């Protein structure tokens with residue numbers, strides 16, 4: 001069985017999030033999703049997410065294309081998570097292009113960057129509502 005792993009904050013869940021998870025599942029039999037902790041999001045983006053970890057991980061875990069969810073505490077732990085879940089492919093959006101190539105040899109996995117869905121983001125949604 002081919003196990004795939006992907007990561008993200010998935011704050012204010014939207015169509016771009018759904019599409020990356022659907023496309024990731026097409027590349028594996030079992031899809032594991034590392035959802036960023038609130039603290040990790042703060043360290044990545046300088047702000048806490050609108051939906052907290054419990055809410056975000058429950059939404060992601062309820063999707064039929066997602067088989068398992070866990071908390072991503074640190075960006076540097078990719079290799080440990082890959083080994084822990086026995087994943088053979090790491091899938092990321094292309095905003096992370098090249099950033100995780102180092103795990104290819106480190107863990108003997110494929111690393112695939114999928115194009116982001118255009119014209120949608122959590123930040124754009126928040127701006128639209130605000131205006």
Ligand code: C2G
Nearest residue numbers: 007008009010011016017020092093094116117120
């Ligand atoms: N995404 C997408 N299309 C969009 C918006 C997001 O394909 N229009 C993808 C991103 O490329 C990412 C996933 O959805 O693969 C989750 O996006 P974010 O929540 O913004 O993830 P991020 O905070 O960048 O966390 O270890 C890596 C990080 O945890 C990724």
